[in-house]
Amino acid sequence: MPEVTVIIPNYNGRSYLEICLAALERQTFSDKKIIVVDNGSADGSAEWVRRQYPQAEVLALEKNYGFCGAVNRGVQAADSPYVLLLNNDTEPEPEFVEQLVAGIRSQGDVFSCQAKLLDYRDRERIDDAGDYYCALGWAFARGKGQPKARCRRQDEIFAACGGAAIYRRAVFQELGGLDERHFAYLEDIDLGYRARIQGYRNLFVPRAQVYHVGSATTGSRYNGWKVRMAARNSLYLAYKNMPLAQLILNGPLLLLGIILKILFFGKKHLGKAYLQGVIQGFSLCKREYKVPYQNKNWKNYCKIQLELWRNIGFRLRKF
Numbered sequence: 001m002p003e004v005t006v007i008i009p010n011y012n013g014r015s016y017l018e019i020c021l022a023a024l025e026r027q028t029f030s031d032k033k034i035i036v037v038d039n040g041s042a043d044g045s046a047e048w049v050r051r052q053y054p055q056a057e058v059l060a061l062e063k064n065y066g067f068c069g070a071v072n073r074g075v076q077a078a079d080s081p082y083v084l085l086l087n088n089d090t091e092p093e094p095e096f097v098e099q100l101v102a103g104i105r106s107q108g109d110v111f112s113c114q115a116k117l118l119d120y121r122d123r124e125r126i127d128d129a130g131d132y133y134c135a136l137g138w139a140f141a142r143g144k145g146q147p148k149a150r151c152r153r154q155d156e157i158f159a160a161c162g163g164a165a166i167y168r169r170a171v172f173q174e175l176g177g178l179d180e181r182h183f184a185y186l187e188d189i190d191l192g193y194r195a196r197i198q199g200y201r202n203l204f205v206p207r208a209q210v211y212h213v214g215s216a217t218t219g220s221r222y223n224g225w226k227v228r229m230a231a232r233n234s235l236y237l238a239y240k241n242m243p244l245a246q247l248i249l250n251g252p253l254l255l256l257g258i259i260l261k262i263l264f265f266g267k268k269h270l271g272k273a274y275l276q277g278v279i280q281g282f283s284l285c286k287r288e289y290k291v292p293y294q295n296k297n298w299k300n301y302c303k304i305q306l307e308l309w310r311n312i313g314f315r316l317r318k319f
Helices: 014-025 045-052 066-077 096-105 169-174 187-197 224-241 244-267 271-282 295-316
Strands: 004-010 032-039 057-061 082-086 090-092 110-119 126-128 131-133 139-141 155-157 164-168 201-212
Touching: 004 014, 004 066, 004 096, 014 032, 014 045, 014 090, 032 045, 032 066, 045 057, 057 066, 066 082, 066 169, 082 096, 082 169, 096 110, 096 164, 096 201, 110 187, 131 187, 131 295, 164 169, 164 201, 187 201, 187 224, 187 295, 224 244, 224 271, 244 271, 244 295
Parallel strands: 004 032, 004 082, 032 057, 110 201
Antiparallel strands: 082 164, 090 201, 110 126, 110 164, 131 139, 155 201
């Protein structure tokens, strides 16, 4: 049984897989298994991987189940203590897997460890150095666009970006895996949030580095589908993870966050798409989808709330 299984969700990403899988061949950590989960691609991705990388397992799905569905099926097929999620549009440095494994081994209450994502096209710039979530209902990547030399310390983060992160497989499954109602976007924040409620921690490991193209599947940073999905999932994320008292407490800030996003995307001619997403998000606000409140976790909720307020400051400093 390998110590870690690298799971690569893929949808029509054959050209990216060539770079990603070649980089995984150069890893210093050898006790690993690779599973490429293909979401019904039409570009021959699955066949190409079987032919060029027979040592990798291919899990070919009959249709596109989204990032969440692909990952969950990959984790179910794994038998290692750790699972490492890796986007297909990445090129990891040789010590990438080794450093993430060392990070998650370090302390028993660590659920996940995220790598330092660097811009594939401008390799001296950070793409994501840890994901954060704030009381405005916004998720954001720390360090985005900043020089590579920044964010050099191993830190605790709100949640790990699922594009390049390692998780304890047993805890991942206990938490129910990625919520497939998300389909794509913010599902990793949701998973990290649920882990935080249970008292686990998420870490940023700067020595694990990976170059990330970004928006390889959707084609652009901002488009109608992406904006709509992110708005929908943002509303669902807050409703699902916050008990009623916390929702009431954060309600004015969440509303302010929606208004500011409407103004922001309106300038990009995507305001309608954002509003459609918010409306769709309300359809997911069902009691049976909420994380059940447990008194034993009240201290964790308090700690999370303080972070939600603090992270507003972190986010505003990016503007």
